[in-house]
Amino acid sequence: MNFEDLMKAKVSEADKITDGFLPLSGRFNSELTEAMNYSVKAGGKRLRPVIMMSFYRLFGGSGKVVEPFMAAMEMLHTYSLVHDDLPAIDNDDYRRGVYTTHKKYGEALAVLAGDGLLHQAYETAVKAFDYEADNDNVIKALRIFADKTGVNGMLGGQAADVVNTGKIIDDDLMYYIYEHKTGALIEGSMMIGAALAGADDDCIETVRKTGSLIGLAFQIKDDLLDIYGSEKALGKPVNSDSRNNKKTYVTVNGKDKSQADILRFTEEAVSLLDTVGGNEEERIFLRQLFKYLTSRNS
């Protein structure tokens, strides 16, 4: 199977797994669960669960215990977008070419649907204990999940970004935002996959570094797409960064160096990956995935 078909199959698998952990509608909470389902099903590349599954298999994992964590990570990513789109924050009407949650269901329900997805993410991750697996691996994965998503992870980066919108920021802060707002969930997905497969702490640390490089390359690509991308392919307006006078890696380093650095970081990540061994087939897939992530047009 070529990469495109393989990726399509993996995305469809991640979709099915995520859907399976979304809440069913009860008699009295149907508006909430409908808005939560809408937010997740409105699309998305499912990169984080696909990456997690692949790292789980790279290190020999073959069970289903990774599935609740895949769904949890996608729900968590989606909640962060739902709240980011709110009128009080980015005030975006469209994402992935369809109405954002608050445009569709109103602001109150969008706040609660985002909350619901964060609740559901953890509730789903905790379900991993129901699977036949080593509890210590699940506990380790839960710790990584908490660390990479909360105030020292994704949310810390998101808050720093929101608080400093429109302000002149220094390079340290720009890197903090990249590393946390974008990088943390990608790192976390890789590390959780490895932890659930029983990888040791040294190995998980190498995986973290790999994720950090890919997260950075991914974000620089995002910034390039915001300037040079196509509105149609992205499903959202371009040039939002320059409208907000936002400092990015691209505004600091220019287009050519940014593109060269994306390649460099990706190659470093591939080299790191080669040091940890593991399943050859998954490593080939991951190499292709890293290149796809950093050369995509949406």
Add this chain to the structure above:
Amino acid sequence: MNFEDLMKAKVSEADKITDGFLPLSGRFNSELTEAMNYSVKAGGKRLRPVIMMSFYRLFGGSGKVVEPFMAAMEMLHTYSLVHDDLPAIDNDDYRRGVYTTHKKYGEALAVLAGDGLLHQAYETAVKAFDYEADNDNVIKALRIFADKTGVNGMLGGQAADVVNTGKIIDDDLMYYIYEHKTGALIEGSMMIGAALAGADDDCIETVRKTGSLIGLAFQIKDDLLDIYGSEKALGKPVNSDSRNNKKTYVTVNGKDKSQADILRFTEEAVSLLDTVGGNEEERIFLRQLFKYLTSRNS
């Protein structure tokens, strides 16, 4: 020690424990962590952690593993208030006599501070695995925490309440909102205390029923205070329910029956509690606490 002094000591203990798990300020996330700390430290009765600790001790618990769960429950309760107060939902400027989080820090940061407290609640609960304790009890407590706080617990009730504001609701829906929006966290606190102490499933089910009765009595008392309470003692405006034409237990059943039912539910809860045995000193405290909760003036 009389009840008032004992309660004061226990609230102060719960305060100290909760504070110990609040996030420290990092170089780049200080606005977020400051708003989170403000929200928690703005006051509150700390009822849920006090109840949890007491049920833990009632069933023979004597370790520190209950502490992260106490803090987690208080953070979770606080996040729900921060988001409930937002302009898009209740639009309240004051709570407990001080500015609500969005009045103090703006709406964007209030959304993120609420999110942060929900993240931190789970991150803190997961820390319970660091303590010398039976992992199975911690896993059971995590499951209860997830169930009682999420879409089938507190958040489900909160969403049903928000979605139906200003509408005529039937009795089933009114009870659903009571049971979930208010009852679930009280039930959950009791059940988690019991689970961490190693209580068996039958016992935890009796504890759940006790919590359900106390939660209902507590909410009816809240509704009575909204009509007959003092604005000064409550630290927030009264008569908000009647201004919103809200159907409550009190509007349905009248003042006298409501007061009688509060007593009846509290006595039933005390009787249930007597069937599960446990530490005599804690049971005496809990009896007094139940009466205090349902006869308070704020």
